[in-house]
Amino acid sequence: MIEKKTVNSIVEEWLQDKNYFLVDIHVSPDNKIVVEIDHAEGVWIEDCVELSKFIESKLNRDEEDFELEVGSAGIGQPFKVLQQYYIHLGCEVEVLTKNGTKLVGVLKEANEDRFLITTEKKVRIEGGKRPKMVEEDLSFNYDEIKYTKYLISFK
Numbered sequence: 001m002i003e004k005k006t007v008n009s010i011v012e013e014w015l016q017d018k019n020y021f022l023v024d025i026h027v028s029p030d031n032k033i034v035v036e037i038d039h040a041e042g043v044w045i046e047d048c049v050e051l052s053k054f055i056e057s058k059l060n061r062d063e064e065d066f067e068l069e070v071g072s073a074g075i076g077q078p079f080k081v082l083q084q085y086y087i088h089l090g091c092e093v094e095v096l097t098k099n100g101t102k103l104v105g106v107l108k109e110a111n112e113d114r115f116l117i118t119t120e121k122k123v124r125i126e127g128g129k130r131p132k133m134v135e136e137d138l139s140f141n142y143d144e145i146k147y148t149k150y151l152i153s154f155k
Contacts, residue, residue, distance in 0.1 A: 024081075030067075048072070077149060078149045085110035089107055
């Protein structure tokens with residue numbers, strides 16, 4: 001079986017001096033290799049093809065046959081690495097907490113430990129006739145959530 005660390009080192013070699021970053025690598029027991037990369041401005045098919053050819057040039061099919069799939073981290077899929085938080089700063093995201101609360105807000109900050117979103121909620125102001133929308137900043141540790149993902153909007 002082809003080892004994940006072998007594929008990882010090949011991908012890391014290709015990524016040097018590029019603005020892409022590795023999101024995930026999966027190698028199944030039957031040698032199906034799936035590599036996901038991402039970029040702040042999106043992933044181009046030509047770069048996926050280039051990476052695929054690079055990986056194939058470093059592995060020997062005569063020694064061990066494999067199936068290879070190289071693509072971008074799916075839009076609307078949960079974030080898997082910190083860089084995905086960084087490239088989506090200022091964007092609307094959906095967060096599902098471990099207690100089952102789903103929130104929508106703008107991703108304002110992210111670091112190795114936590115991230116912050118700004119949400120809007122209706123609050124009844126004392127003496128007011130109608131509730132007003134107010135912004136609320138919510139901070140989360142990564143271990144408090146099930147997922148965060150970019151929210152696709154067609155507005």
